[in-house]
Amino acid sequence: MQIDRAVRGTARPPALPSWQARWPGWAVVVWGVLFAVPSFVWALGSTAGARSTVAPDLVRLAVDRVPWFLAVLWITGALKLVGALIGLGLSRPRGVRAGRLLAFCGGGAAVLTGWHGGLFIVHGVLVEAGSVAVAPDLLGLTRWYLYLWGPWFVAGALAFAGATVGYVQGCGPADQRGLRRSGAVGALGALVLSLASTVTGIG
Template identity: 70%
Template sequence: MSINSGKGTRWGYAVAVWGVLFAIPSFLWAMGSTFGARSTVAPELMRLAQDRVPWFLAVLWVTVFLKLVGAAIGIGLTRLRSRPARRSLVFCGGGAAVLLIWHGGLFVVHGILVETGAAAVDPDLAGLTRWYLYLWGPWFIAGGLAFAAATVRYLHSGGRRFAATGALGALLLSLVSTAAGIG
């Protein structure tokens, strides 16, 4: 049973496509390819992938898995589910929306600060900063907005409290990881 006809489910499918597309680079890097990594990710991360460091490969595989789970959540947000499943979908959708928008926003703000000269970066990383400003930041934000739209459309079937809880939890997690220098 569809929760909304046509337009309402498109956002869930957009999340699914976004998640699968986002999983592809991580999958390629986990398999040993550096396609797209050389100019678009931090050199330290590329070295870890090239050197096939076991813990980093595990992180890449977990990342692939989580991105595909995000795609599955998108699909889940297109259909009415039982109450516990609905709560989980809304919790995860709200959390993903906030986490992705926040993370992408940090990339964009940092990139703007570097581009305007308000913040300095090692000259060797200037090109990388532009990739984060023009590619990765907007990509994270686009995914977050798709999750937000899919979750809002899904909320018509109930569960607003769970979306807010997921969103606040994601924001708290992001703030703590940023403060700890992880995010």
């Protein structure tokens, strides 16, 4: 009996049942890789697509080749690729410890990206409704954040959430409780971080 329990505790989760359960993970991979491209392009010196879709202050930092901002671009690009790797990890069965780490990261990423995109959309809607005023020369930029960046972040959040839930559901019943707990802890931590950054204005 003890040997049986030990084997079950260290066994790999069963294979995910179908492409239907795995496609959200691959959606995260595509999302992360596509999202990383602009960061690397801008870090290399090009401002293609940035002047109309990104805040002017950030574009100026890229044009002036400010070292710390270039470092931020490289780091954010790398983090987006890490997000793609998390999606790849969630698309296939892993060991118990790796699975819990993936569930933690997936839950956290879903909240972080969803919060970020939601703020862009809410702000854009308020501007369009006339409830919030912005400088006339920033109105076009606000619409880019409303119709491009906000939905893009929300799409990433849905992909992360779907990949995490699909991964948990594809694992054995004995492992699902721990995976759900890891995902919930990651999501809660991301929510606290998002609230703190919003209140303090950092991020």
